[in-house]
Amino acid sequence: MAEQQGVIGRIETVLRIAVELPTAALVLVEIFVLLAGVVSRFVFHHPFVWSDELASILFLWLAMLGAVVALQRMQHMRLTAVVSRLRPVRRDLAEVLAVAVPALFLAILLPVACDYALEEYEIVTPALGWSNIVRAGAIPVGTALMLLSCLLRLVRFRLGSLIAVAAALAALALGLHFAQPLLKAIGNWNLVFFFVVLLAAGVLLGVPIGFAFGTATLVFLMCVTRVPLTIVVSRMDEGMSGLVLLAVPLFVFLGLLIDMTGMARAMVAFLAGLLGHVRGGLYYVLLGAMYLVSGISGAKAADMAAVAPVLFPEMKRRGSNDGEMVSILSASGAMSETIPPSLVLITIGSVTGVSIAALFTGGLLPGFVLAVALGVVAWWRSRHEAVGERASRQEILRALVVALPSLLLPFVIRSAVVEGVATATEVSTIGIAYATVMGLFVYRRFDWRRLYPMLLETASLSGAILLIIGTATAMAWALTQSGFSRDLALAMAKVPGGGFGFLLISIVAFVVLGSVLEGIPAIVLFGPLLFPMARAAHVNEVHYAMVVILAMGVGLFAPPLGVGYYAACAIGQVSPDAGMKRIWPYLGALLVGLLAVAAIPWLSTGFLKT
Template sequence: MIGAIFAALPLLLTVAGVPIFIILLAVTALGINHLGTADLRIIHTSIFGGLDSFPMLAIPLFIFAGDVMAQGGIARRLIRLILSLVGGIPGSMGVAAIGSASVFGAMSGSSVACVAAIGRLTVPTLIEQGYGRRFSGSLIAATGVIDIIIPPSIAMILYGITAQVSVTQLFVAGVVPGIMIAALLSLYVMVRASVMGTVRSARPQLPVVLGALRDSTWAMFAPVLILGGIYGGIFTPTEAAGIACTYSIIVSVFIYKELSWADIWRIATSSSVLVAQIMLLVAASSAFGWLVTTSGLPQKFMALIQGMNLSVWAMLLIFNVVLLLVGSLLDPPPAILILVPLLAPVVQAAGIDPIHFGLVVTINLAIGMFLPPFGINLFAANALFKIPLGELYRGVLPFLVIYLIVLGLITYIPELTTVPVGFIMGLTQ
């Protein structure tokens, strides 16, 4: 019976189109009633307990800060600066889009926001320069998920809270994978652009670079302030999110003067919709997590894995396949909140570093966001740029290969994530 509650019921409700948070609450209520270990009032306690978290405040703050930066001129100036530096090389506009998404990821944590902000500014130019609609839209859909991997990352914050590990250490661990992905994507774009014979942007000229540098000084200081403060131990990720909001408002309203207070209110209202969706999931998954823990399901799952006598190598391979499939169906927040309470005890028992596994989870779910046929970034690119989904499915395949290569390296060479964490944490202590 308990198996039907945890497996069959969510599947049926998902097929019926029921919202995820309602599914989680329904499963929790039925599970509590079946087990008889507590009454339904525990749901209220779990919901409010899950939301009453200081690290959780970073999520709405980073989302709001990212929206302000996208609309307040900060993102546009960063693209202009990066383009002025990489002009003249094959695929310069594509490389600029990748670099801009990476820098934008260091200021925000929303992948769809990155697709919208960077895509609107780069896709028309990419098409004009001969990259083609399919390649341009696919590039942005795949590049947008760097926001999930490069800190600060909403997915990492949720993983850190759920797995009870340091969010700051997760942020540090995400730097190397993010740089690897950006570098390999840029290399592929340069080779592809050379073959396609796309138009090259003007070579870097000192007056142009200095002008872009002068115009984007305040924009460049944003990621330095946010990440420098976190890694330097000056403030926590949550405090960094609050500083990011304040800084982005000051720069956009008083320095660049591209936003009014009415615009700030409009952005706050629109970003609150996404925040509400995430918080509903957090609230429902807190109750669901309590049920999973008290039902003994993690112990049964751990016993099943141990009974298979799998090596750590094989176990990680299975987890990767499961996470990729789940990531293609669910956004990172609900996927993390549902799976991590189940997987964390197994990972701990197997001796896998929880920070390393956090990056494995994050990269898998990032790939899922543009994995055909249900990746949300594909639908975002389709809606924003009117590119048929069939073309996007074919267009993202080369980028999918690149991400899978990095996923394999991160999965089986944990030192790529653990060594930077040990080094940075050693400096700040």
């Protein structure tokens, strides 16, 4: 057995290296291609007509190979709150299931993906003149590599657990086979079984969210429709190929870069100098730092990772409770969801057609309103804590000078989009170039040894996110084609209270969705369905986007299901139990601020160009 495990380990190592090297290279190439496009267009006024097309081709490969890296590292998003409470024997079965279900999904998808790629052979790309199989081939290659990774991991489990899970899946498949007439007879009520019961069971048992979406969609199509399964691959391709989503890996990398270069630390140090002497001042610093850093990285995990390690040691020294610290960190993550360039804002723009520039403009003030609400709670809760010494004017001025390049970065990013220098996708490369120059020549902190791990972390997180978007797009298509959107529209139309009633129902729905699905998959699934309803209810699209994003943020960071809360605990190295009782006043403040944003549309639309 030990010899067998050793052979498997060597195979996994070779496979990991074979995938990670080209994946890291893809991230770098994407940055250079997009930055070259910006420079050629804005500086030399001679745009490269092929840059976007090449970036799109490479992006699909980056998404699929990044998903492979995430699977190898076990970094696909999954809900573990229920599994962690199971007894050891049942927990082992759940861990086997979390690998077996993706393996089953990938095994069904692989031949279909190969057929889809072959069908793309005759299509020629307009600028480069390449066969489209060069791009579409990423899907079967990534699927095959993920399947191989799953199979290698499965053979590491105990044989008894494997047999038990295989028997349970076989029994479920047999039951679905014989239940097909009944499932077809009940009409759209079968959606409750496939996309509520079956999907929820998979998510709660720890199946990675992206694979849970894909499996539920495949099972639905196979059981109650005659739709060819290639539609799943084509919808995944569509969902993962939107060029605007290329901002996902680039902003993730930018967040890691500002942490590595010391830019985030400089910002926090300046804010601490301003407010460190005020009672609860470091709580305000945390809120301000999350507000500023969110405007740079666009990813909540990167935001919290940039702020918490810098502030938490000093907060502990001043007597802050561990639970209090992780509570305000979680709440600030929810607060900053609308601050550009949030990945959720970019996702909404890509799936609903709302202007990303308008979303970037509209997101600043709602985030500030929630920051003020959290600041009031922080002031009350910190009234018994010690305060630090007041920094001198010279020390504050010195910290400002050091932090100024960092403080300018959010404004550089936003100005580049507003002034038309770069698109929302390309602007991240300007931020990367800016941070690189600052790290090399101003802060003189650029650890070249960390570059490769950062590229891999970028690819892994991006692959996990983009796989969710791809499978959620396929699920959204299945729900739409089933007539679900029409039924939902009829139900929402009956909600009393007009536009505000629609907003209140949406808040409740997205708080629940955010706690279970997280923001991006929830938006991909329900954005195309609900935004047209918001227009019909005379609710401004940007205003509606701010409301649902903040509602999802509350759900995402609310225990016991919100996975963002557990991410905050992991980053802050605080036990989740410590914050369970202390987070509720902050969540209450978030809800009050959310209702204020919902009731006052000007907070979201007041600065939009008419």
